[in-house]
Amino acid sequence: MAISLGACVGCGGAGPLGVTVAAALQFFAASQCLLDEPYPKQADVANSSRYDFIIVGGGTGGSALAARLAERHQFQVLLVEAGGDPPVEGIIPGFRSVLKESPYDWNFTTIDDGFSSQALEGHHEKQPRGKMLGGSGTINDMVYARGYPADYDEWADIVGDTWNWTNVLPYFMKTEHMTDRRIAENEELMKLHGLNGEIEVSGADNFDKSTIQFLKAFEEMGLEIVDDMTNPHKIGAGRFSHTIRDGRRDSTLTAMLNKVQTGNLHVLKDTFVTKILIENDTAVGVEAFLNDQQFYFYAEKEVIVTAGTFNTAKLLMLSGIGPKDHLQEVGIDVVQDLPVGENLHDHVMVLYFLAADSGTCSYNESTRLFEVIKYLHDATGALSYSDSMGAYLPQSADTPNLPHFAMYPTCAPVGQLTIEACTGGIGYTAENCEKIVEANQYSEIIPLPVVLLKPKSRGIVKLASADPLDDPMIYSGTFDNEEDLEGFPEAVKFALSLVNTTYFKEKGTRIIDLTPEECKTLPELDMIKCHVVHFATSAWHSVGTAALGGVLDAELRVRGLRALRVADASVMPRVVRGNTNAPVVMIAEKAADFIKDTYGLGNEIA
Structure with missing residues (x-):
């Protein structure tokens, strides 16, 4: 799930008060120490210093893995992150969309393929990724999702039973502190959840009016209402649980890395790793730039890459690990010929927009400043939770x-949207955005994403050159x-039938027609497919570029090399049917146990 145009009350970029409110919030939060977070101090390091483990990337996987390894006092752990500490907006649930397209975002985009996404500005898909401690776990929607048993059984078919559902479930539960009352008070559901983990998984105490109406509408459309959207045995419509604690974002950064008090964890921020050093088929360290100076750091035991789907692939290839032909093409000596960068895939999202008479959205322009004041006072109100x-x-x-398509409706109040928010946040052309914004002058807007959860299509990540400063090329x-298009017409027609449900019919709900001219003369099903191809975008859950079974063995080790592992979303050979943050935490937990086993320190989960 990625689009939340109506989710941010008073946040930057979402309305005319955005910049003013964000600046005021920063000022008051700083003056009151309301949002203080004990981020790790910058490590004092010497060039050529040595550690047991070097972890590259301080995002979701890296933060979790560093915290787990630091639990063993005999390990000296260096965590290297290209960004710095998150700003205060990174803590506030209601500001979850603000940091995209900012200096805290890598701001990646895909390459125009001349076929898909042609209705998007520049004909490319945005690929926001966090560039700071916490990584994309500091800019995501905080949805707690796991995928389904069939997802992990697919992994097991590829690389072995250590990755089947039975064996990954305990690692989800290990980090989880479930407080969502719909689940926590259900004995059967709690057999699948953890109570003693570090990251709180909570449910909203306040229910948005729009969510209530959406659930009623989906029930009228024939879907079952479920209490637990991670339930592996029952699907339908329901509220998500979120990683939120006491009105603040909770993540592997806030709940794990920031809590490390041992002296054996060393965190380097604003430090850009450019190469993995490999000698005699063994990873021995990394080359990095800090304060415009070149540093070398050495690992006595292992280097673990947790830089994310795009940057992990880029760093491996810069280090000579990747497809032989491509590395030679850009002038990099081949260390290991592996399919790095291949198998890229993502949930495919197509947004439709509905316009409705006022009354569905929970908040409007007049309530924004009040909600900011409430949050500043005691971290409550609309900014403190998510009811997605x-x-x-x-x-x-x-x-x-077993889900195949998903729908994630939200609600934007009258007058909230701007051309800039639309072209920036969604990436649509100005022409398409004008139609949406024009309707929003007098109507509430319901963004209605229809998302394919299990695509068969595959892309690739390549190097633009041998220069580490060049962004990766994302195809x-x-x-x-074409099989990915087959189910879309039925899913789209089902989603749009929302307008015919009792409540939304009373609200005069209608579809905003963005159909490209070249699609309009086609038969209905072909017209929908044509529209889908033009408006397709990423759901920001890209995976697979250093996949288990292809690049990695079952214990996340790079094949053909020693002392080098990967532990982030790039390892997923097939994307799971749901948001990818919690699965990355699980992967990091398993990586920690693989490493501890390797060095005779035992497995945390029997």
């Missing part, structure tokens, strides 16, 4: 509890397998 919801459609009648591959 979703609805899942099954893959087939034979698999009624999405969206709809390169």
